[in-house]
Amino acid sequence: MDGRAAGEGAHASVAAVFREEHGLLLAALVRRFGDLDLAEEVTAEAIEAALAHWPVHGVPPNPGGWLMTTARRRAVDRLRRDQAYAARLAVLQVEADRAGPVPAVEPGRDLPDERLQLFFTCAHPALAAEDRGALTLRCLAGLTTAEVARAYLVPTATMAKRITRAKRKISGARIPFRVPGPDELPERLPGVLQVLYSIFTEGYAASAGPSLQRLDLAEEAIRLVRILHRLLPGEREVDGLLALVLLVHARRAARTGPGGEPVLLDEQDRTRWDHPMIDEGRAVLTAALTGGPPGPYAVEAAIAALHDEAPDVAGTDWAQIVALYDVLLGLVPSPVVALNRAAAVAMRDGPAAGLALLDELAGDPLLREYHPYPMARADLLARLGRRRDAAEAFRAALALAGTEPERAFLRRRLAAVENDL
Amino acid sequence: MKYLLLIQANAAGEDGVSADCTVEDWTAFDKEVTEAGVKVSGESLADLVTATTVRVDRDGRRTVTDGPFAEGRELLGGFLVVDVPDLDAALDWAARCPGARDGAVVVRPVADFGG
Numbered sequence: 454m455d456g457r458a459a460g461e462g463a464h465a466s467v468a469a470v471f472r473e474e475h476g477l478l479l480a481a482l483v484r485r486f487g488d489l490d491l492a493e494e495v496t497a498e499a500i501e502a503a504l505a506h507w508p509v510h511g512v513p514p515n516p517g518g519w520l521m522t523t524a525r526r527r528a529v530d531r532l533r534r535d536q537a538y539a540a541r542l543a544v545l546q547v548e549a550d551r552a553g554p555v556p557a558v559e560p561g562r563d564l565p566d567e568r569l570q571l572f573f574t575c576a577h578p579a580l581a582a583e584d585r586g587a588l589t590l591r592c593l594a595g596l597t598t599a600e601v602a603r604a605y606l607v608p609t610a611t612m613a614k615r616i617t618r619a620k621r622k623i624s625g626a627r628i629p630f631r632v633p634g635p636d637e638l639p640e641r642l643p644g645v646l647q648v649l650y651s652i653f654t655e656g657y658a659a660s661a662g663p664s665l666q667r668l669d670l671a672e673e674a675i676r677l678v679r680i681l682h683r684l685l686p687g688e689r690e691v692d693g694l695l696a697l698v699l700l701v702h703a704r705r706a707a708r709t710g711p712g713g714e715p716v717l718l719d720e721q722d723r724t725r726w727d728h729p730m731i732d733e734g735r736a737v738l739t740a741a742l743t744g745g746p747p748g749p750y751a752v753e754a755a756i757a758a759l760h761d762e763a764p765d766v767a768g769t770d771w772a773q774i775v776a777l778y779d780v781l782l783g784l785v786p787s788p789v790v791a792l793n794r795a796a797a798v799a800m801r802d803g804p805a806a807g808l809a810l811l812d813e814l815a816g817d818p819l820l821r822e823y824h825p826y827p828m829a830r831a832d833l834l835a836r837l838g839r840r841r842d843a844a845e846a847f848r849a850a851l852a853l854a855g856t857e858p859e860r861a862f863l864r865r866r867l868a869a870v871e872n873d874l
Numbered sequence: 875m876k877y878l879l880l881i882q883a884n885a886a887g888e889d890g891v892s893a894d895c896t897v898e899d900w901t902a903f904d905k906e907v908t909e910a911g912v913k914v915s916g917e918s919l920a921d922l923v924t925a926t927t928v929r930v931d932r933d934g935r936r937t938v939t940d941g942p943f944a945e946g947r948e949l950l951g952g953f954l955v956v957d958v959p960d961l962d963a964a965l966d967w968a969a970r971c972p973g974a975r976d977g978a979v980v981v982r983p984v985a986d987f988g989g
Binding site for chain 2: 579
C-alpha cells in the first residue's frame with residue numbers, strides 16, 4: 454500500500470468512526486456544557502483535528518475517548534476566551550447537575566451514551582414540526598446541514614436558517630436537555646417516534662423530487678430507530694416502530710422497477726424482498742405485541758408482517774388485515790387509515806365494497822390533496838369496468854402526485870383506461 | 875429563568891369568564907404557584923369592554939380609542955410571571971392554569987439582558 458492509499462484508507466475509517474461517534478460525542482458534550490451550539494462547534498473541531506492527525510499518526514486505540522478529550526479541550530479554550538459566555542453556561546450547568554439524569558453506557562463503546570436526552574430535545578413539541586426531523590438528522594444522525602437540506606429538498610441556506618432558528622429557540626426558551634420522567638414519557642415518546650417515522654416515510658415514499666424512494670434517508674431513519682430501541686429497552690411502541698420500518702423496508706428492492714417507476718404490491722417480485730430483514734422485523738414485532746394491548750406502530754407492523762408472509766396478493770390474509778385496520782382506526786381515527794382499510798376491504802369483499810367505503814371519505818379535508826385517495830378510487834373504478842370515472846380519478850391523482858415516477862405510472866394507467874373507452 | 879404566561883381564556887359568557895373554571899379554581903391555582911415559590915407576579919384582567927388603546931405616532935401625537943375587542947373566541951384574561959428552571963417547567967404550570975382548560979396559554983421567555 455503506498456502512502457496515498459494509506460492516507461485515504463485512514464480518511465475513510467475516520468469518516469466511519471465520525472459517523473458512528475458523532476451523535477454520542479455531541480450528546481456527551483451537550484450534557485457536559487448544556488449548550489448545543491458550543492457542543493456542535495467543538496464536535497466539528499475535534500473531527501477536523503482527527504482528520505489531520507489520524508492519517509499521520511494512526512487511529513488511536515480509543516477513538517471516541519480521543520475525540521471527547523480533544524473536544525473538551527477546545528471547549529475550555531473557547532470558554533476562557535469568552536468569559537461572559539462561560540458565566541452563563543456555568544449557571545446552566547449548575548441547574549443541569551441538579552436535574553441529574555443518569556447516563557446510559559452502550560456496551561463496547563468508550564463514550565457514555567447521552568443521546569436519549571438529545572432525541573427528546575430535538576423532537577420537543579415546542580419546536581416547529583418541520584424543524585424536528587431536520588434537527589434530529591443534524592444532531593443524532595450526524596448529517597451535515599447540506600445533507601439535511603438534500604433530505605428535505607430545500608436549498609442549504611434555507612436549511613441552515615431553519616436549524617439556526619430551532620437552536621435559537623432551544624437556547625432562548627431554554628428547552629431542557631433531559632429525558633422525561635416515567636410519568637411524562639407516554640406523552641412525550643410518541644413525538645420522538647413521529648419524528649423518526651416521518652424521516653422514514655419521506656425516504657420510503659418521497660413526497661416530491663425525481664425518485665420514488667430515497668433509500669439513504671430511510672436507512673438513516675432505521676439507524677436512528679435502532680439507537681432509540683437500544684436506549685429504551687422494553688418500550689413496546691419503540692419495538693413496534695422498529696418492527697414496522699424493518700418490515701416495510703424489507704420490500705425496497707421490489708418496490709421500484711428498472712426505470713424507477715413504482716411497482717405495486719400485486720406485481721412485486723417477492724423473491725427480491727429482504728428475508729433476513731423480514732425475520733428480524735417479525736422477531737421485534739413479537740416483543741411489540743407481547744404484554745398488553747398493542748400501540749398503533751405495532752398494529753401497523755403486524756399488517757406489514759402479514760403482507761411480508763404472504764406468498765402473493767391472492768394468498769394474503771385480507772380478513773386479518775381488515776381486522777387489524779379496525780384496531781388501528783380505534784387507536785388512530787385518521788382518514789388515511791380509513792383509506793387503507795377500504796383498500797383491504799376491496800381485496801376481501803370485492804371492489805364495489807371498497808369503493809363504497811372510499812366514497813364515504815369524499816370531501817375529507819385531510820384527503821383533499823392526498824393523491825393515494827383518487828388513485829385508490831381510480832383503481833377500484835377500473836376494476837369495476839367504470840373506465841370513464843376511473844380516467845377522471847387517475848387525472849385527479851396525476852395532478853396531486855409529487856414525484857416524477859409516480860406521475861409517469863399514473864399517466865400509463867390513465868392511458869390504459871382511456872384506450873379501453 | 876422567567877417566563878410570562880399570557881392566559882387566553884375561552885370567553886364563553888358575556889362577562890368574559892369561562893364557564894369551565896370557577897373562582898375557586900383560580901384561587902387554588904394561585905395558592906399552588908405561590909406556595910411552590912415560582913410566582914414572580916400575576917394579575918387577572920378586568921372585563922374586555924373596559925379596555926382602552928393609546929397609540930403615539932412619529933410626531934408624538936397620541937390617539938386614544940375604545941377597545942380592542944375580542945376578535946376570536948379566546949381573549950387575554952390575565953397573566954402570570956413564573957421563575958422556573960426551564961421551558962418544560964413553565965409549560966407544566968401553564969397547563970395547570972385554569973385558563974388553559976378549553977383556552978390557551980402563550981408562554982414567552984422574559985428577555986435576559988444579563989442584569
